[in-house]
Amino acid sequence: MTGHACDMVIAGGGLAGGLIALAVAKRHPDMTLRLVEAGPTPGGNHRWSVFSSDLTGEGHDLLSPVAQTVWDAGNEVAFPGHARRLAAPYRSIASADFAAALHRELPQGAIQCNAPIAALDAGGVTLADGTRIDAGKVIDARGALPSAHLNGGWQVFMGRHIATDVPHGLTRPIIMDASVEQLGGYRFVYVLPLAPDELFVEDTYYQDTPDLDEGELSARIDAHCAARGWTGREIGRETGVLPVITGGDPAAYLAEARVEGVALAGARGLFVHPLTSYTLPFAVQTALAIARHAHLPASQLAQKLEARSLGHWQATGFYRLLGTMLFGAAEPAERVRIFERFYRLPEPLIERFYAGQSTLADMARVLVGKPPVPVGRALSALTSDRPPLLFSNRKA
Incomplete structure (x- = not known):
């Protein structure tokens, strides 16, 4: 089967792919785009947060169509022997709001969900059902690849969105509460007061293995909330296992991940903070860079993104x-x-x-x-x- 041709197809509708689509659509409204996502909705089931100072004015402008929760009064951290309030404004995006912005801002028909990709090449993508989408350029933003060419540890987490029975009284995010018991690695609890009666509570570990036991982490979140008097019902949850890259051979990794003529973006292109696994600022920067060079031939765009990735690796050593x-x-x-x-x-x-x-x-x-x-x-x-x-x- 053959699908409609387009100027650019973006494989992967997560944060990186969605931001690329927004940036290109804004800068080049004449270009036809297709954002292809394997899951039922773009953005998946995630929450992304950022310090306001992490983004340039152009970056904030790119994110402006997306509903964000903003805490201008700063944030807090806590440790066994030290607690501190930090003044930096903090902001957070829910994947549902990100998806809503993509549907609102991108042209009708640009988003294709429930469309797992079987193969891609410099001329387009082939879906699992055999549909072919021909494209002048292909961006692969489908997420990190496991690789023997990278080494490190893991950041493992579970987050729960809770509707509290009574107002919880928090006014600022607690971005790192490490006063909790340390279990199997560096552990902290991350708390966002999303509304007077809503909390997002995440239990996070820097550990040597990628094991995630949902039952165990859920029980620890229950215990943390009970100790602080937060009762209520769960209205959402997410889990994650993210690589924390401490070394490796980026050129060998990129050679392994590369499809000739296809540009790599997001975590697949190594555009992450290697210690925090932070992605939002780098996804914004990469999306803006792709938009600036969107009219380049496919091979040149792929080469430019690979050079940018190697430069990012060097800069984050x-x-x-x-x-x-x-x-x-x-x-x-x-x-x-x-x-x-x-x-x-x-x-x-x-x-x-x-x-x-x-x-x-x-x-x-x-x-x-x-x-x-x-x-x-x-x-x-x-x-x-x-x-x-x-x-x-x-x-x-």
């Missing part, structure tokens, strides 16, 4: 070094000390860290002083390879 020390030098229950020390540093440094824009002075400030891990173990970790990022497990 400091965060991979820190990740190596986090996983390799600190005992799982002691990893909290690294983050507690970090959150005593000046707030502008913390903001630049999350945006992937740390200066040389920032890097020196993070590394100098009394180390939170033994020096010998840190040096040993830097000369050892972490396990390859190959698989993920989940227990129902």
Whole structure:
């Protein structure tokens, strides 16, 4: 079967793919687009958050059609020996609101859901049902690939959206509550007050394996809420197993992931924060870059994105070094000390860290002083390879 031809087809309707579609449609309204998503709706079932300072004016403009919850009064962190309020405004996007914006802003017929892709090439994509969508350019934004060419650890989480029985009284996000018991790795609870009677509570772990036990994490969220007097009913949940990249061979990974003439974007193109697994600022930057070069021939666009990916890898080496020390030098229950020390540093440094824009002075400030891990173990970790990022497990 043959589908309609278009100027650009974007494989994967998650955050990266959806933002590319928005950016290209806005800058080039003459171009015909197709956003192809395997699931029932673009955006999937996720929540993405960002410090306001992580985005440029152009980035905020790109996100402006998407409904966002914004906390201008800042955010909070808590550790066993330290708690702090940070002034940076914080904002969060629900995937349902992202999907609504895509349906509203993109041309009718541009979004095709329930359409798993069987194959793609420089001239288009072939769906699992045999339908062929021919395209002048193809962008592959279908998510990270497991690879023996990358190594590191894992960030594992469960988030629950709760309607509370009574107003909960929180006015600011608690972006990292690490005063909780440390279990199997660095653990913290992330809490967003979405409305006076709604909370998003997420239990997150930096751990050595990708195992996720939904029953166990759900019980821990129940216990955390009960200890704080938050009662109510669950109205949504999400889970995730994300790679925390500490090293590897990016050129070999890209060669493995590459389809000649197809541009790689999102996590598939390594556009992530290697330590925090943060994606939103980098997805915005990549979408804007693709929109600026959307009229290039397909092969040139693919080459430009690959060069951009390798440049991003080089620019984020400091965060991979820190990740190596986090996983390799600190005992799982002691990893909290690294983050507690970090959150005593000046707030502008913390903001630049999350945006992937740390200066040389920032890097020196993070590394100098009394180390939170033994020096010998840190040096040993830097000369050892972490396990390859190959698989993920989940227990129902």
